[in-house]
Amino acid sequence: MSGESAPAPKSVLARGLSLLDAFTPGEPELSLGELAARSGLPKPTAHRLLGELVDWGALERTGHGGYRLAAKLFRLGQMVPRYRMLREAALPFLEGLQRTSRENVHLAVPDDVCTLFVEKLSGSESMVIRSRVGGRMPVHCTATGKVFLAWGGRDRFRRAVDAGLARLTPRTIVLPGLLHKDLERTRERGLAINLEEAEPGVTAIAAPVRGAHGEVVAAVSITGHTRRLDLDRCGTAVQAAAGALTAALRRDTPPRPRAG
Template sequence: MNGHGGRGGGTSSKSVLARGLSLLDAFATGEPELSLAQIAARSGLPKPTAHRLLGELVEWGALERSAPGHYRLASKLFRLGQLVPKHRLLREAALPQLERLQAETGENVHLAVPDSVYTLFLEKLTGRESMTIGSRVGGRMHSHCTATGKVFLAWGGRSRLREVVDAGLPRLTPRTIVLPGLLHQDLERTAARGVGINQEEAEPGVSAIAAPVLGARGQVVAALSVTGRAHGLDLDRLGGVVRAAASAMSRTLVRHTG
């Protein structure tokens, strides 16, 4: 009973849809392009099966070939993502505040939401004098080492923190917090001061500060952040600026959803 058609075990028992989604999920780590071998390994599918399904995803518009044997996400997925009602509402409410933050600070500014053990960036505006950083719209970064991610952990309850710790705390820089006890202490400080701070924990030379955005029921639904050179950000001054922007966005959300 190990033939084709979904009757056997292992990968053959998955539906075509499930196998296709596993190929797309291979891109979840944020790399701009992947080879056939990388995609097959991450999805657990044989190369011939992966190659055939990748061809169908290219034809549908979810992927495009970036080079022989290499693939990247295509714009159709981005267009569909923009239609998610919750994310569209958050982006519309955030944009005026992001523009103000960008104008006032000259730095990179973000809107992010929690996504499993990650922080997912829904919007990014690049500052006029800002440095190049690794974040991008639609990209994800680990929660334990990002300012927005720390917001979600500090106000997300024990279950979210446990999920992140159980998934592992990878060290991305010498300053990344990788011990659960130290992370817990850092999150207590985050809640006490009202902002999450990343000091060169995700990228060397890059720091950020983020504040929580609240929904109609008072729950944290998103975060706004300012990111720039570690030695150029006045975190004390920016704390009040980012909190004010997040509070203004929260009021907008309440008016539209309350």
């Protein structure tokens, strides 16, 4: 996520995957040198593997001598059953939330120390924000990410702290103690709030979506301009949407088999 170099992986498959993993939402195009440095591979090895990834369809060359992810990866991603079924179940509730709020609406799932956006509906009257479907952002400064931290247990919190609480804006919480207190308030109110912690002027509020057995599997959020977003009204709306999606997921999930 930070773009720093890593120890070179040993197997051919791991080397190829390390090249794909070097890309970030903020840097969709990378040069051979950047890819070699981030993957820890020698340039000749990286160049050979990049050629094979281009031939297979995972990457494509740009007009500037760089590389970017190609459509084949997107097609494969759309077939992941867990996320595809979640998006299909969530879409009616997200559309309703978008109509009533007229703001940007997200559906996200946890991805280690990041929140991964699996659906985004842009509001008809809302501001443009940098999130995108398939994009990842740090958990500590996003409303959906705070949902996963608040109900994710000590291990997830520790991994996020160990990864570094990067400061994205002047209001980003970067001290573990302050973040812990913020997550306690999140659990108390049942909602996570991001007050200009990921982007200046942007505020978001999110609620947890639970699976059949009570575990938090996703988060639904509303994001808009800080000066205009009504947190009380949006909080009520996003909790209702998350609750309705939770109920729908429980109806569609078979019960656990009894022991014995």
